Amino acid sequence: MNKLHLHYDIAGDDFMSAGEASSDVKRVLKKLNFDSDTVRRAAICMYEGEINMIIHASGGVADIIIDESVIEIILKDTGPGIANIEQAMQEGYSTATQEIRELGFGAGMGLPNIKRHSDKLHITSQVDIGTTLTIQIGQRGE
Secondary structure: OOOEEEEEEEEOOOHHHOOHHHHHHHHHHHHOOOOHHHHHHHHHHHHHHHHHHHHHOOEEEEEEEEOOOEEEEEEEOOOOOOOOHHHHOOOOOOOOOHHHHHOOOOOOOHHHHHHHHOOEEEEEEEOOOEEEEEEEEEOOOO
């Protein structure tokens, strides 16, 4: 299989379309016959990243590179950046507003969930410039 590249523009503050990109990635991976655990892990990572871009960064872009055994998800935004990545990785830590929390988002589980469900996670961030997450998920088989 040649590498497949998917690209999504994620609109900021657009909760109505939240999850559309992750649902499409899930559909593509199923069509490519990835095992259900790999599809589930990729969908979780993609969704959490997508929501974080909507909540915190006024959107961004998602590029997914798929080959026969590895899914790489690259999420890039030009939002406020993460001042303390170690702190942001702690379960329950969130900078979401009360309004966002009342919508049911911003519980501080996004980055920890991505770490938990990925094989590799690399975060680069600069305050006032933006954040890039590079996530790798390998097919483990069922």
